[in-house]
Amino acid sequence: MDAALARAFEDTWPAAEYADAGGLRVGRGLGAGGRVSSARAVGTWRPDDIGAAEAIHRGWHQQPMFRALDDDTRLIDALRAAGYRRETPTAIMEAPLSALTGQPIPPLTTFAIWPPLAIQRDIWTAGNINPARQAVMDRVAGPRTAILGRIDDRAAGAGFAALLGEVAMVHAVEVLPQFRRRGLAGWMMRQAAAWAADRGATRIALAVSRANTGARATYDRLGFVEVAGYAYYAKPL
Structure with missing residues (x-):
């Protein structure tokens, strides 16, 4: 997915607000589903950023959730090690x-x-x-x-x-x-x-x-x- 498509994918279905936890960006969805209520990598992140993202989720009273591209094996492995399970595999076409x-x-x-x-x-x-x-x-x-x-x-x-x-x-x-x-x-x-x-x-x-x-x-x-x-x-x- 090239940069123009990646930006359009996010900007045409935006969260109510965003907050960054290091290299992870958390969306506040206000009940609008996982696309806008998840955290995703936007830069270089550290393992501690996962816990910081969870704290933002909880502060917004939403379930901690992350969205990871299929080829982002580093983030996927870290989430699985932290007890997260894969849900709703999705294709971008x-x-x-x-x-x-x-x-x-x-x-x-x-x-x-x-x-x-x-x-x-x-x-x-x-x-x-x-x-x-x-x-x-x-x-x-x-x-x-x-x-x-x-x-x-x-x-x-x-x-x-x-x-x-x-x-x-x-x-x-x-x-x-x-x-x-x-x-x-x-x-x-x-x-x-x-x-x-x-x-x-x-x-x-x-x-x-x-x-x-x-x-x-x-x-x-x-x-x-x-x-x-x-x-x-x-x-x-």
């Missing part, structure tokens, strides 16, 4: 926008809208994107949009896209269960790509749980390739 923008989107299938409509927020809430996670979208400083997907003349899917430089990131893609496996997620991704292309982006990226094989298959078909991976590390409660 990207594609050139040209892979998604060459096919016309069927009329009235997807729209890019900001701020999100109430129905989009309802779709997110029906999935795993609770109001705390939706608040993350409101914190994004750069260009952003909410993607609405429609099937059978009704709202069926919602997603979020944001831009940093030439990199567009897509987050929070949800399709209502009764409308899944009908290709809507793919059209929503194409809409996000079209929106990003209009604003000067050249590539699009996302993170997907390795357990979500259905979504991964969709992204593979659209031309995404894996460029990095990470997992969370937490202690049993």
Whole structure:
């Protein structure tokens, strides 16, 4: 994962605030999930920094959690030695926008809208994107949009896209269960790509749980390739 993608990955889904413990940076998530409630390496760190990061977590009343790239074996080994266990292995994937923008989107299938409509927020809430996670979208400083997907003349899917430089990131893609496996997620991704292309982006990226094989298959078909991976590390409660 190059520096531009790494920065877009963080800046388009930001924590409420950050605090550094030596070479580790801790995010305050306010209930918005592990991405924004974890600590990660941002520089040279020492073993004592893990304990300092834990203290920041506890001061914010959130479970100590770390996020480590799959190739950061030093941090992974230190966390395992401290009793942390690996959770939610995740792939980071990207594609050139040209892979998604060459096919016309069927009329009235997807729209890019900001701020999100109430129905989009309802779709997110029906999935795993609770109001705390939706608040993350409101914190994004750069260009952003909410993607609405429609099937059978009704709202069926919602997603979020944001831009940093030439990199567009897509987050929070949800399709209502009764409308899944009908290709809507793919059209929503194409809409996000079209929106990003209009604003000067050249590539699009996302993170997907390795357990979500259905979504991964969709992204593979659209031309995404894996460029990095990470997992969370937490202690049993």
